[in-house]
Amino acid sequence: MPQEIFSAPNDQVALFLKHLWATDGSVSWDAKHGKARIYYASTSRRLIDDVAGLLLRVGVFSRVKRARKAGYRDGWHLYIYGAENQARFLRHVGVNGMKAIAAREVLAQLDNKIRNTNLDTVPKEVWTDVRAGLVDKEMTHRQFATAMGTKFCGSKMWKHSPSRSRLHRAAALLEDREIHDLATNDVFWDEIVEITSIGMHDVYDGTVIGTHNFVANGLSVHNSLEQDADMVILLHRPDAFERDDPRGGEADLILGKHRNGPTKTITVAHQLHLSRFTNMAKA
Numbered sequence: 001m002p003q004e005i006f007s008a009p010n011d012q013v014a015l016f017l018k019h020l021w022a023t024d025g026s027v028s029w030d031a032k033h034g035k036a037r038i039y040y041a042s043t044s045r046r047l048i049d050d051v052a053g054l055l056l057r058v059g060v061f062s063r064v065k066r067a068r069k070a071g072y073r074d075g076w077h078l079y080i081y082g083a084e085n086q087a088r089f090l091r092h093v094g095v096n097g098m099k100a101i102a103a104r105e106v107l108a109q110l111d112n113k114i115r116n117t118n119l120d121t122v123p124k125e126v127w128t129d130v131r132a133g134l135v136d137k138e139m140t141h142r143q144f145a146t147a148m149g150t151k152f153c154g155s156k157m158w159k160h161s162p163s164r165s166r167l168h169r170a171a172a173l174l175e176d177r178e179i180h181d182l183a184t185n186d187v188f189w190d191e192i193v194e195i196t197s198i199g200m201h202d203v204y205d206g207t208v209i210g211t212h213n214f215v216a217n218g219l220s221v222h223n224s225l226e227q228d229a230d231m232v233i234l235l236h237r238p239d240a241f242e243r244d245d246p247r248g249g250e251a252d253l254i255l256g257k258h259r260n261g262p263t264k265t266i267t268v269a270h271q272l273h274l275s276r277f278t279n280m281a282k283a
Contacts, residue, residue, distance in 0.1 A: 001046075001047060001050035001051070001054070005054065006053070006054070007272065010057055010058055013054050013057045013058060014058050014092055014093045016054070017051070017054055017055065017058070017093045018093050018094050018095060018096050019096045020040075020051070021040060021093070021094075021095045021096070021099070022095055022096040022097040022099055024040060024041050024042055025038075025039070025040045025041075025095060025099070026038065026039050026040070026041070026099075027090070027095055027099055027102050027103045027106055028102055028106065029102075029105060029106045029109050034113070035083075035113075036083070036086050036106045036109065036110060038079070038080040038086050038089060038090075038106070039077045039078055039079045039080065040077070040078040041067065041075055041076070041077050041078075042075060042076055042078075043073050043074070043075045043076070044076070045064075045076050048064055048076040048077075048078045049064070051078055052064065052078055055078075055080070055089070055093075056215075058088075058089075058092050058093055059088055059092070060080060060085060060088055060089045060092070060093065061080075061085060061188050062078050062079060062080050062081075063078070063079050063081060064076055064077070064078055064079075065077050065079060083110050083113050086106070086110060087107060087110045087111070090103050090106060090107045090110070091107070120164075120188050120189045120190065121161035121162060121163055121164070121189060122161060122162055122164065122167055122182055122183065122189060123161055123189060124158070124159065124160060124161040124162070126161075126162065126167065126179070126182055127157075127158040127162070129176070129178065129179055129182075130144075130167075130170050130174065130179065131158070133170075133174035133176050133179065134174070136174075137174060141154075141157065144170075144173070145157065147173055148166070148169060148170065148173065164183050164184070165183075167179065167182065167183040168180065168183040168184060170183075171183055209234065209236075229257065230257075230258075230259045230260065231255070231257060231258050231259070231260075232255075232256045232257035232258075233253055233254065233255055233256070234252075234253075234254035234256050235251060235252070235253060235254070236251065236252040236254060237250075237251045237252075237270060238250065249269055249270065250267055250268070250269060250270070250280070251267070251268055251269070251270040251277060252265050252266070252267055252268075253265070253266045253267075253268060253277070254266075267280060268280060269281070
């Protein structure tokens with residue numbers, strides 16, 4: 001995937017995906033099972049991962065599955081699941097060309113479908129907070145199961161992750177705002193299936209003013225190394241927020257922390273088409 005597209009505004013990312021989906025993408029309605037099938041296919045895992053990252057930019061999440069067929073190279077399918085998630089894709093991205101007709105038909109079907117939002121589950125560790133809430137309410141586990149409309153099954157009740165709808169009911173029963181937020185927030189929970197060492201490498205620390213978080217490869221990252229760094233340099237581009245900013249083309253390198261010297265803000269010119277910064281032109 002061209003690196004330039006990752007620096008484009010969200011509306012241009014959506015337009016790019018719209019035309020890309022017209023190539024090896026698929027949008028159809030499965031009448032037998034009453035659901036939409038939306039996916040992108042490729043033999044390149046890197047391309048699939050790049051498309052998944054771009055979809056996150058427009059608020060659409062996806063899942064990758066390996067596709068095997070005798071006599072053919074292994075491929076990859078990037079699936080968009082869930083009626084709400086699929087409708088968001090079709091409204092904000094869509095598909096160009098002849099496939100747009102199928103996309104409109106699928107969207108019409110989705111608008112008449114009862115949505116099931118339980119595509120992910122909150123980690124089962126949340127039951128610890130629920131059990132603490134039961135103690136505060138002086139409610140037994142059996143009473144809780146009855147109030148939730150489920151059969152009491154002892155400790156087995158706490159061994160599986162709850163759906164968001166179930167956790168939402170528990171939050172209402174316990175009148176717990178924090179559990180309510182866990183059930184209704186827009187965080188998508190997924191399972192880590194493997195952690196592999198890639199050896200020793202140099203690392204660099206960055207920060208974002210205010211949130212101190214940033215998104216890297218689809219993951220929210222916290223710059224926890226800032227307090228240990230000898231030097232912290234912040235990058236600020238005014239025209240990244242307002243295209244018509246009078247300081248367009250300029251960037252500030254903010255030396256915010258320097259254990260062995262002074263701090264300072266240095267203004268430079270950014271040349272994004274060359275992926276570099278350079279000194280400001282002198283009058």
